Amino acid sequence: MADKASPEKKSWADVTSGGTVYESATTFEDLKLSPELLKGLHDEMGFSRPSKIQAITLPMILTPPYKDLVAQAHNGSGKTTCFVLGMLSRVDPNRRIPQAICICPTRELAQQNKAVLMRMGKFTGITCACAIPPAQKDYVPVSKMPPINDQIVIGTSGTLIKWITNKKVATREIKILVFDEADHMLAEDGFRSDSERIMRDIQRSAGGCQVLLFSATFNERVKDFVTKVIKDGNQIFVKKEELTLEKVKQYKVQVPDEAAKIEVIRDKIFEFGQKVGQVIIFVRTKQSTKNVHNALTREDYVCSSIQGSLDQGEREKIIQEFKDGYTKVLISTDVLARGFDQAQVNLVINYDMPIKFGTRDEPDYEVYLHRIGRAGRFGRKGAVFNFLCGETDNVVMKKIENYFQHQVPEVRNWKNEEDFETALKDAGLL
DSSP, rough: OOSSSSSOOSSSBBTTTSSSSSSSSOOOGGOOHHHHHHIIIIIIIIOOOHHHHHHHHHHHHSSSSSSOEEEETTSSSSHHEEEEEEHHHHOOOOOOOOEEEEEESSHHHHHHHHHHHHHHHTTTTEEEEEEOOOGGGOOOOOOSSSSOSSSEOOOOOOOOOOHHHHHHHHHHTTEEEEEEEEEHHTTTTTHHHHHHHHHHHHHHHHOOOEEEEEEOOOOOHHHHHHHHHHHOSSEEEEOOGSSSSSTTTEEEEEOOOOHHHHHHHIIGGGGHHHOOOOEEEEEEHHHHHHHHHHHTTTTTEEEEEOTTSHHHHHHHHHHHHTTSSSSEEEEGGGGGSSSSOOOOOOEEEEEEOBBBOOOSSSOOOHHHHHHTTSGGGOOEEEEEEEESSSSHHHHHHHHHHHHOOOOBOOOOOOOHHHHHHHHHHHTTTO
């Protein structure tokens, strides 16, 4: 590829969405994939050509000497396919032993990635285990589990460590280790110690392997850490001002109080609900989840709500109902901010603005980006409404605008239905 930020460049690369480095210049056939994988891509997944991020990163992943890769890609750009295809390509279907591990921050993301892998790899004979905390009714002590003989293991770090420690997952033949939502997995307040422990174990038993780090965001602290871990790999980064998604229209809505937020959702935005598609409402606390859910169900809206304290069975049921279209509205804390794919979600409402834990007005920029990335998946159009109630919310919003160098337009009057109709039309949703 002729662009200056070529795969061979070892230093941090600023990659802009309009640059040739992101352009889909190859076909899947060019990647010399097996006929079984090509059949899965075309027949099962319905893919015809690689996306921009796939066109540049897949040759890096699949070409010897299989260098490590740190890749930042917009939400909905197709990064899941990059590492899933990488794992499916690198493992030997004839060997019944783990050869690839993918670590995710949440059980929902692990299950979602497994589902993608099983569809894409349908014709390969490759199998996958999902290492997530079991639902209470399915609980079996790890010591009584049979050893895993699937070629690929996808799961959360805590469960993976238990399986590895109890010798249920052998790491001696691991060829590829993937960190999905890598910024969270390697952040000091995330799962860094778990992630480092798994890497050390693979280093000891397998002598190392190809490491792939994928995320939509990487803050400077995580970037610094990654450069220490990945010393001789390929690295692709996006300028932060390029990160706010072009196809997702963001709006500010000034509201006087909590009651006004509910009124806007119910009487303004939901008026157009049948045309808009599915909606995710992000709140800050479990109590807010309940309050919004109760307020909307009292008005006979069918909605679901999810937050971290629900047990696994409940969370899975709620998410499946939403994915199946049984409910059109999902109220969630940030448990779903990352990596949740649902193509029908066109609208995100930030009922509460995301702030860093323990602060009053310091935005969580990464969470904001991940939240708005739930709308407009796979290049579709989407809209985001940010509810601003009081001075603190406005300070947070201003900091977000400055950080991403993106001015967010304001809906003029929260009481005026026509203003919301205009906003949704401008976003291409009506």
